[in-house]
Amino acid sequence: MSAMIQPEAEWRAHLAQGRFMLQRSRSTGGHVFYPRIAQPGTGADDLEWVEASGAGTIHAVTVVRKKDPADSYSVVLVDLAEGPRLMSRVDGIAVDEVKIGMAVRASIISEGDKPLLVFVPA
Amino acid sequence: MTSDQGFPRGRSVIVGAATYGIGNCPGVSAVDMAAKASLLALADAGIALSEVDALYTSAPYEALGGMELAEYLGLTPRITDCNRTGGSAFEVYVQQAALALEAGLINCALIAYGSNPASNPPPGVGMTRQSPWEAPYRPLAPISSYALATNRHMHLYGTTREQLAQVAVAARQWAQLNPEAAMRDPLSVEDVLKARMVSDPLTARDCCLFNDGAAAVVMVRADRAKDCAGAPVHVLGAAHAVTHREISSMPDLTVTGAAISGPQAFAQAGVGPADMDVVMLYDAFTITPILFLEDLGFCPKGEGGRFVSDGHIAPGGGLAVNTNGGGLSCVHPGMYGLFLLVEATRQLRGEAGDRQVRDARLAVAHGNGGVLSSEATVVLGTADTL
Numbered sequence: 001m002s003a004m005i006q007p008e009a010e011w012r013a014h015l016a017q018g019r020f021m022l023q024r025s026r027s028t029g030g031h032v033f034y035p036r037i038a039q040p041g042t043g044a045d046d047l048e049w050v051e052a053s054g055a056g057t058i059h060a061v062t063v064v065r066k067k068d069p070a071d072s073y074s075v076v077l078v079d080l081a082e083g084p085r086l087m088s089r090v091d092g093i094a095v096d097e098v099k100i101g102m103a104v105r106a107s108i109i110s111e112g113d114k115p116l117l118v119f120v121p122a
Numbered sequence: 123m124t125s126d127q128g129f130p131r132g133r134s135v136i137v138g139a140a141t142y143g144i145g146n147c148p149g150v151s152a153v154d155m156a157a158k159a160s161l162l163a164l165a166d167a168g169i170a171l172s173e174v175d176a177l178y179t180s181a182p183y184e185a186l187g188g189m190e191l192a193e194y195l196g197l198t199p200r201i202t203d204c205n206r207t208g209g210s211a212f213e214v215y216v217q218q219a220a221l222a223l224e225a226g227l228i229n230c231a232l233i234a235y236g237s238n239p240a241s242n243p244p245p246g247v248g249m250t251r252q253s254p255w256e257a258p259y260r261p262l263a264p265i266s267s268y269a270l271a272t273n274r275h276m277h278l279y280g281t282t283r284e285q286l287a288q289v290a291v292a293a294r295q296w297a298q299l300n301p302e303a304a305m306r307d308p309l310s311v312e313d314v315l316k317a318r319m320v321s322d323p324l325t326a327r328d329c330c331l332f333n334d335g336a337a338a339v340v341m342v343r344a345d346r347a348k349d350c351a352g353a354p355v356h357v358l359g360a361a362h363a364v365t366h367r368e369i370s371s372m373p374d375l376t377v378t379g380a381a382i383s384g385p386q387a388f389a390q391a392g393v394g395p396a397d398m399d400v401v402m403l404y405d406a407f408t409i410t411p412i413l414f415l416e417d418l419g420f421c422p423k424g425e426g427g428r429f430v431s432d433g434h435i436a437p438g439g440g441l442a443v444n445t446n447g448g449g450l451s452c453v454h455p456g457m458y459g460l461f462l463l464v465e466a467t468r469q470l471r472g473e474a475g476d477r478q479v480r481d482a483r484l485a486v487a488h489g490n491g492g493v494l495s496s497e498a499t500v501v502l503g504t505a506d507t508l
Contacts, residue, residue, distance in 0.1 A: 059274070064320075075259050086370055100277045
């Protein structure tokens, strides 16, 4: 029996080395995020790690409002060029300027001593 | 008549329904409240506690709540279920109880729930874990998820914040007719728009309450109902669909699983949206009734915002929606789905007082769980709809 992959641990190890990775099924060609042991829907378990292009488009946005407006932050859903959708945040732009359809690109920052995947305007 | 849609149409009935402790219920535990509502519903039905042989409950703070309530009530059920499809669990229970009653596995099902987060706040954050793929971005759970769906609906269909506010205002106007409702002060569209913005575009008044409440219903086979105290309400259809857990995995942010469960439940029932006299839709946030009106077929996709405008779902409007005041203005103790069923039952029995919908014969109760993740639709009718 081959060892089972460790989806989240392996993804975070890549992120810590500065790489935003997706999974791709060798047989179906479909990309998978979040990482798991098989492709949802097909059950294909021939997943390999591939580096994401980092290109994405804002699919939806909300702004979590804080008492001090400077503390308010965006929460977005990003459609990746490869297909999967994920939750993230847009940095480098005022929260009220983040709009559906905006082109963004991935950026790996450090937050609380941990690597974090965010997006910035493309 | 048994439909070919996988459901024993009309062959099981709700014969007892009750609420307890709505708004504020201090000094007791959640299971105390569920037990109290259970006894009230059984009394309403004229059925002894000892007859209950199936127990369905979703305890708010106890993962093993099914066993907890069985022990508390002194029951030895043949079915004990504590399902975790959030606020939709109770509509799922109606479906499961109907099938078990039809099969003869059970004879009397009790569906119960109690929770008092307002007067007895739980120590932890609840039984659900935060997704490691979403938590780092600090969405407010669950409002930011619903806000993202709202943002998408506004973008695609031109839905406005004023239209969202109309949902809250209609709920409040219904609540003013319900002495049990927790929030009965006047509320205007402007009040909703000017309330504190929490997660754009949803303000505090676009959000449901988080108060105390308990409810219960009792189900038996239709033939047994002849000996019961109250008029039976027949279960004509019940269907369920789960599409995801977290909002980032929702297949389409503006189309919920109600687009699956609704048509199936209506097909089982042999009736359609246009036949409904009373429409009970889980209103966790103002966007949810808009989505469900569309997905259940009351209006085309994208038209929900216009549909709820001009008082159309308020008292005196074209469609009676959430006549108890809903989760927005009556009660929402964390999982609201059972209150939808109680109100539909009261309306079909003609017990709804000042808010009674005249000659109500058919009702739909639609439950929602998670973040638009689990959708369950129950169609109910009076005996003359069989």
